[in-house]
Amino acid sequence: MTAGETHQAIEAIFRIERARLIAGLARVVRNVDLAEELAQDALVIALSQWPGTGVPANPGAWLMTVAKRRAIDAIRRDKMRVRKHEEIARELDGEVDDTPGMIEAAMNDDLGDELLGLIFTACHPVLSADARAALTLRVIGGLTTDEIARAFLSTGAAIAQRIVRAKRTIGKAGLSFEVPRGVERMARLSSVLEVIYLIFNEGYAATVGDDLVRPGLCREAQRLGRMLAGLMPDDAEVFGLLALMEIQASRLPARLGPDGALVPLTGQDRARWDQLLIRRGLDALARAEALGGDGPYALQAALAACHARARSPADTDWPRIAALYDRLRAVMPTPVVDLNRAVAHSMAFGPEAGLRLVDEIADAAALRNYAPLPAARGDFLFRAGRLAEARSEFETAAKLTRNMREAAFLLARADACAENG
Amino acid sequence: MRVMVFVKATEDSEKGFAPTPETMAMMQAMGKYNDELRNAGILLTADGLKPSSEGKRIAFDGPGRRVIDGPFAETRELVAGFWLWEVKDMDEAVAWVKRCPNPMPGPSEIEIRPLYEMADWQE
Numbered sequence: 001m002t003a004g005e006t007h008q009a010i011e012a013i014f015r016i017e018r019a020r021l022i023a024g025l026a027r028v029v030r031n032v033d034l035a036e037e038l039a040q041d042a043l044v045i046a047l048s049q050w051p052g053t054g055v056p057a058n059p060g061a062w063l064m065t066v067a068k069r070r071a072i073d074a075i076r077r078d079k080m081r082v083r084k085h086e087e088i089a090r091e092l093d094g095e096v097d098d099t100p101g102m103i104e105a106a107m108n109d110d111l112g113d114e115l116l117g118l119i120f121t122a123c124h125p126v127l128s129a130d131a132r133a134a135l136t137l138r139v140i141g142g143l144t145t146d147e148i149a150r151a152f153l154s155t156g157a158a159i160a161q162r163i164v165r166a167k168r169t170i171g172k173a174g175l176s177f178e179v180p181r182g183v184e185r186m187a188r189l190s191s192v193l194e195v196i197y198l199i200f201n202e203g204y205a206a207t208v209g210d211d212l213v214r215p216g217l218c219r220e221a222q223r224l225g226r227m228l229a230g231l232m233p234d235d236a237e238v239f240g241l242l243a244l245m246e247i248q249a250s251r252l253p254a255r256l257g258p259d260g261a262l263v264p265l266t267g268q269d270r271a272r273w274d275q276l277l278i279r280r281g282l283d284a285l286a287r288a289e290a291l292g293g294d295g296p297y298a299l300q301a302a303l304a305a306c307h308a309r310a311r312s313p314a315d316t317d318w319p320r321i322a323a324l325y326d327r328l329r330a331v332m333p334t335p336v337v338d339l340n341r342a343v344a345h346s347m348a349f350g351p352e353a354g355l356r357l358v359d360e361i362a363d364a365a366a367l368r369n370y371a372p373l374p375a376a377r378g379d380f381l382f383r384a385g386r387l388a389e390a391r392s393e394f395e396t397a398a399k400l401t402r403n404m405r406e407a408a409f410l411l412a413r414a415d416a417c418a419e420n421g
Numbered sequence: 422m423r424v425m426v427f428v429k430a431t432e433d434s435e436k437g438f439a440p441t442p443e444t445m446a447m448m449q450a451m452g453k454y455n456d457e458l459r460n461a462g463i464l465l466t467a468d469g470l471k472p473s474s475e476g477k478r479i480a481f482d483g484p485g486r487r488v489i490d491g492p493f494a495e496t497r498e499l500v501a502g503f504w505l506w507e508v509k510d511m512d513e514a515v516a517w518v519k520r521c522p523n524p525m526p527g528p529s530e531i532e533i534r535p536l537y538e539m540a541d542w543q544e
Contacts, residue, residue: 012512016461055519115460219507223462230460253539276465276505 005050014043017060019140023118025067027177029075032121032139032167038074042067115140116231117177119224122166123192126173131166132195133202134159140227141220151217152202189232193241193297196224200245204252218249229284236291239284240298246281247304250274262409266313278308296332299324318348335364336372343376351383371400375410382417391417423465423536424506424514430499431525435472435492443526450522458506458517469502497530511535 018039025035042063056062122135130152137143137151149159180188203217225242232238254268285305288298303324310316325341338361346354358377367373378393394414398407428434438444458464470476474492493499502524508514514533523529 008512009516012510012516015509015513016516059520223507226462226464227460230456230462280465 023114038067236293237295239288243284243301250277299328322348335366351380354380387417426504427532428502429530430501434501465505467504
């Protein structure tokens with residue numbers, strides 16, 4: 001490696017190492033904030049040294065060593081809680097070893113595990129879902145608070161506050177930054193997957209604002225999902241979630257019409273679906289199924305795959321989709337799944353079948369004021385030729401949705417009922 | 422952004438793969454590097470190409486189509502393998518390529534090319 005590295009190049013290296021650095025440091029100092037600060041200190045030192053010396057052969061290990069030295073210094077300076085800190089300092093002293101071989105061995109052995117530990121901690125159920133998402137995007141994804149604020153249409157100050165509080169909660173709860181084992185692992189993993197899918201969905205189906213999709217947020221979630229699949233290669237639901245996100249993201253180029261309005265699945269130009277992502281999704285699904293995947297994400301991915309495999313809407317295997325929804329309902333008994341199941345049955349067996357199922361769930365509290373319910377009901381009624389009733393359902397749905405473009409789409413469907421009626 | 426990362430061919434790669442201790446060690450180093458790419462969440466796909474002696478070119482001239490059998494000249498302009506990555510920017514791609522083990526026994530080159538994205542086709 002030559003000398004004269006630019007700051008830009010060094011910062012790019014740092015971005016690659018940042019999450020692993022924070023993970024390794026957080027495990028020792030038990031404090032995300034301090035770990036972030038130490039990592040940042042290491043970057044400052046690299047920026048002053050590397051332009052002259054060139055980038056070291058193993059920049060990650062170099063940064064880690066420097067950051068751990070800073071940790072020892074910081075802890076020694078700190079007169080508070082002396083005994084506890086000396087203990088940590090001794091522990092760190094033992095770890096800082098300059099022989100490149102030792103450093104490399106330490107880096108290779110543990111870092112995947114440490115990163116996973118940080119992911120599990122940032123997604124810990126003691127934190128609210130919003131806090132988990134913000135913290136994960138910050139410490140794992142490396143997004144700035146402003147970038148996160150833009151993604152969630154919040155302010156930088158509000159996101160910063162959310163992250164500060166999340167870090168404090170982690171400290172107070174005394175979380176260990178370890179990967180949980182045994183029974184706890186399953187419960188904690190579902191919390192991790194939930195956060196990643198929440199990030200994805202906020203990009204895929206924006207709940208607020210003018211934009212229907214924010215692809216950057218989807219890409220961020222996909223990256224997290226791919227990381228997780230690399231770190232947990234034997235977990236079916238990890239691959240189920242990855243498959244689901246890859247296949248759904250494959251449709252992003254076709255989901256918006258030229259006027260910026262949402263194009264429903266059946267109306268999308270399938271030639272614009274991203275075939276690389278479909279292939280990646282189908283591969284991940286095959287892996288999930290080989291691992292015995294019958295969980296909510298694997299089943300949802302199997303559903304998405306039915307659409308991805310169909311060359312045209314008419315080729316869609318609706319009876320298979322209806323059957324998959326019957327299975328999904330068993331492991332994920334939510335009103336939303338019930339609603340989608342009704343849609344699938346309407347496609348497989350006719351609008352009356354859909355109406356029958358949707359009427360069974362119409363009273364569910366969770367679906368009150370839920371725009372997709374009247375939207376689906378409107379669609380069944382429309383297809384059954386009951387246009388006046390369909391129109392009123394579409395109008396109800398348009399009033400309920402918070403997304404302005406979706407409202408426009410629903411009102412257009414209401415108008416179509418009037419024209420045809 | 423997506424980038425295609427090409428491993429350019431050399432006289433060695435054009436001879437084809439032979440399992441020697443050196444090439445096996447390189448394969449192992451490359452396997453480890455690919456694990457890193459995968460764990461970082463940036464690797465979309467990757468493959469190695471057989472030498473151009475097994476390839477064909479189709480030359481277009483108006484309606485004419487002429488098939489040319491490999492091997493092809495200008496060895497160093499040929500491609501020996503590729504990755505497709507999803508990275509945040511070109512700097513990240515460059516930083517990742519720099520930590521790739523040298524894919525060839527001698528001097529070699531890796532080329533990074535960004536893919537056109539939807540936004541590039543719009544005003």
